Amino acid sequence: MIHCRGPWRSFEAVEFATLEWVDWFNNRRLLEPIGNVPPAEAEARYYTQLEVIPMAA
Numbered sequence: 001m002i003h004c005r006g007p008w009r010s011f012e013a014v015e016f017a018t019l020e021w022v023d024w025f026n027n028r029r030l031l032e033p034i035g036n037v038p039p040a041e042a043e044a045r046y047y048t049q050l051e052v053i054p055m056a057a
Contacts, residue, residue: 008014027040034042 027038030036
């Protein structure tokens with residue numbers, strides 16, 4: 001990404017572009033092996049399932 005979108009005006013511009021990419025990678029891209037949902041959503045679902053207290057029979 002750094003080489004494709006450059007030249008950069010400042011360190012802050014590179015930092016901001018990197019943060020935008022990380023946000024997309026974690027929160028918006030759809031990952032087919034986990035059901036076409038973003039990784040952050042799959043992770044949240046996983047931890048929600050861990051919090052469910054099993055009921056005794």
